[in-house]
Amino acid sequence: MTAQLIDGKLIAQQVRDEVAAKVAKRTAAGKSQPTLATVLVGERVDSATYVRSKGKACEELGMGSVSHNLPADISQAELEKVIMSLNADKSVHGILVQLPLPSHLDEERVLQLISIEKDVDGFSPLNIGRLAQKGREPLFVPCTPYGCIYLLEKVGVKIEGSNAVVLGRSNIVGMPAALLLIGKNATVTVCHSRTKDIAAVVREADILIAAIGKTEFVRGDWIKPGAAVIDVGINSKPDATKKSGYRLVGDVHFDEAKEVAGFITPVPGGVGPMTIAMLMNNTYRAAEIQDK
């Protein structure tokens, strides 16, 4: 292995420790306990697991959490009422609507309704709009891309002037990751399902962020020697040696890529833990913003 492993679990724990210390200081000063409200619609197992982890992280860091678990057939009007009441609730500092929503619901309208000061996921059009514009600052940056950039900066990868390639253009990861990299003066190429010869594009990348949800899609011979590889994918791959019958792998073929890359994140234990750590930091900041 030539690549330096980026230990997301360790770095996420450091972020969490810092947030916990800031929360303790804040509450000791008599200020309100930063509190996150999660909204889960329906019973998707993956979404329910993520939401539970977010609530648990709040507890571990001394923050408050309230969860709204709503039925899959809730109407748009009822869901909007829940969001409006959370916007008005002074004891709630952050609102997180777990995505995806069931298809009968209008996600765009729901996200637009969240007060910008409580938009700890950074998905409201106001936050994303500011992220996309020069000289403007969003109040909150989406947690997974924020975690990716944090990892790169933490291990000392130079973003400015680099060629960065983002695989995937989702609202949750690919697009905001590309905007963040542009904001940090990288030259960014976004690849997607219609991109011709993705391998050739990836070969030019000093920084690669892979977020397309395809098992081990990126092969070792696509990686530029010394490149920093951030793997956002979480895919299950059949594995008879495991009790569960599968194991988690990324969008990058780790065993091949680690022989070529300069830095690489593992799956699991890379980007995954960073998402919640950044959410906790955003929730703490939301409370600070709302004091003013």
Ligand code: GUN
């Ligand atoms: N679904 C997958 N990732 C995320 C995330 O970071 N936030 C929300 N709200 N939903 C998600």
